[in-house]
Amino acid sequence: MTAQPSGHPSGAAGFLHRFEGLRARLPGARLGFVDALRGEAAEAFRQQGFPTRRVEAWKYTDLRPLAAAGFDEPLTAVDSAPDLPPAHGAARAVFVDGRFREDLSALDGLPYAARSLAETLPGLAGRLGGLARIDAQPMVALNTMLFEDGLVVTVPAGVAGGVLDLVSVATASERPEAFHPRHLIRLGAGASLTLIETATGPAKARYLHNPVYEIEVAAGAALTHAQLQQEGDAGFQLSTVYARVDEGGTYDNFTLNAGARLVRNEIHAILAGPKAACHMNGAQLLQDGQHADTTTVLDHAAPDCASRQTYKTVLAGRSRGVFQGKIHVHQIAQRTDGYQMNQALLLSPEAEIDSKPQLEIYADDVKCSHGATVGEIDAEQLFYLRSRGIPEARARALLVEAFLKEAIEGVQDETARGALDAAVTGWWQRQERAA
Template identity: 80%
Template sequence: MTAHPIGAAGFLHRFDGLRARLPGARLPWIQALREQAADAFRVQGFPTRRVEAWKYTDLRQVADAGFDEALSAVDSAPALPPAHGGARVVFVDGRSRPDLSTVDGLPYAVESLAAALEAQEGRLGSLARPAEQPMAALNTMLFEDGLVVTVPAGVAGGVLDLVSLGSASERPEAFHPRHLIRLEAGASLTLIETATGPEDARYLHNPVFEIEVGFGATLTHARIQQEAPRAFQLATVYARVEKGGTYDNFTLNAGAKLVRNEIHTLLAGPAATCHMNGAQLLRDGQHADTTTVLDHAAPDCASRQTYKTVLMGKSRGVFQGRIHVHQVAQRTDGYQMNQALLLSPEAEIDSKPQLEIYADDVKCSHGATVGEIDADQLFYLRARGIPEARARAMLVEAFLTEAVEGVQDETARAALGAAVTGWWEAVA
């Protein structure tokens, strides 16, 4: 019997049973892509804490959960989160739901990956690295659907909601959507992604994004993770930004039992800009890991990263941020800050900022802070008649303001602010 690494056997067995029914089964290039990913996952399995990049996050509870294929009823009508714009694409258990989506009249193309797969040769898999990232390998092996967005040159795409819903079932389910986003020269789009599920649901949501931001284009990508309390989310984002382009990413982790957000951004052209900000809002028993890899591979590029973590009860937060400045990337301007606010003596935060610089003319800095609510500030508010609960809420909101206000798009900023406020009201 072949011995598989941790957690690999069940998913590899599922792949063997599903390969003839997965989208693109008759396309040789898709078959090759899936087989290569399966080979990589067969070798790697779920990463253990012996792998440096996963030192602080233990996936044994995910690997041991015994997930089934998602079998959501196509005629179910799950509750949807509030819409943020006129256009909305809905996925339930990783599968497109056109009956719940609203995309008519858009000046750009929005398609289901399962329906448009044949036309994605050369695009699908162009940025993802399954051989290096096990969760990308698992996704590539088993994806069934996803979102394909192409905004033509010069088009202002407005706001697009991407809603991912997990459903409740008797056994845990796993789904692996693959999303492809492309903005051509001078285009713009605000993508507000919301992931959620019913209170009693237990599932694994393992999405992969491949994002291309063209010459002078601007993508605002707001990610609101409010998964079910017993759910797992392991998300991987790959973004490539060309000359003069801007990728503005904000990731809010406020749900799920265990979550890992891995964001790889390549500044590939001169004067490209990247903002990767985020907040992790953790209750008792939650574990959230944000890992960023930012490659400055061209001159005159700028990047800003501000990540805030608020921890309650026995929760654990992780931030790992690496900035890699290539030798050609002269006049790089990079900034990274990670700050944590501990609201419980049992809470834990692990922070590992990294700079790897091979250019001479650069301006790069990074820092990390950990602390509690300032007793003097709390006393000041209490002395002015503000109840303690409200005073603590005000201080937490003030702590998070810097990260949220860094989002340039007003609609995305308002959506993130509402999610932060809703989380605090639920736990206060």
């Protein structure tokens, strides 16, 4: 695809300008339902624009640096071969600058279907856009307006899908680039899958990675979804996940934010059937100059459902972390069991954390709780380790790892938990080298 020439408008106007120029060439342009959906999204984005801090949900996250940039379409060379992160399973779907790369992927012989969204659009009427809210989420409207590709996974009823790696790699460029992948994941009744997503990019490249996920977990199915965000330190990532879990199903999400200049990970999950469960755990590991925002909205819309949320944030230098978590219990959702905890560990007096837990309960028979703590490394614990001959850097690392342990141990899948452990260890090793 040909990029728009440099000098086009920036901010919301720039993206709308690009959409008008690219609309006839975007995937699905000749499919009526796709073109109509893009048009609705463009109008929604025109009405909303980039959210400002005057919008309550964006009170702690300032998108002005992103809005001021003039992003272009990526121009990835067809034969480019970027470095890929280590594989966690035999199956792998690789996207370079938001576009599926079959030559780098390994999707043959799977007991389920995993294909490029651009190739499968004709069969996605009623599924694409079924969960996403373009009217309420401007970044989702932006994605819907400009998506080019993504991954479509359909696991049939009763099938154990094993582990699937979803890899997103940004490439270096002299100009800011933006890509908006759209991923659709559907598990049939009693099916299972572990999806390990890794996002990486070059250290100094300015780019926007704006993925949207629409996830459906049918009755009795189980999806483990580990998101390892390790973008380049000049990049932006704004990720939005929509997950619907039916009767007896389980959605297990873990998000690790350990890269990017600015990142917001937003999860909207609805427990739509009795005895459905959702576990959302995460860790934000922030260095000087980084801003990371985790925002969750969990709807208990059926009786006898359970949810658990544990999020940990470690902040070094002049970094800022945000956690906003809302549990909404509908009147029908009797015997709800919901738990939410957010904890922050400050490694620097210049670090900042904003925490906003919320409970909105309309049922009578519920058990819900939430809490938040903020603190520094315990001086007595540090002294104890030092007195046993452990060097200070290693002692601090041990205490940070112990702080994060509760969140990581909440991930039941061993492969996903191992990937998270490795990512956390790698982050701390980089801190030690930089010290």
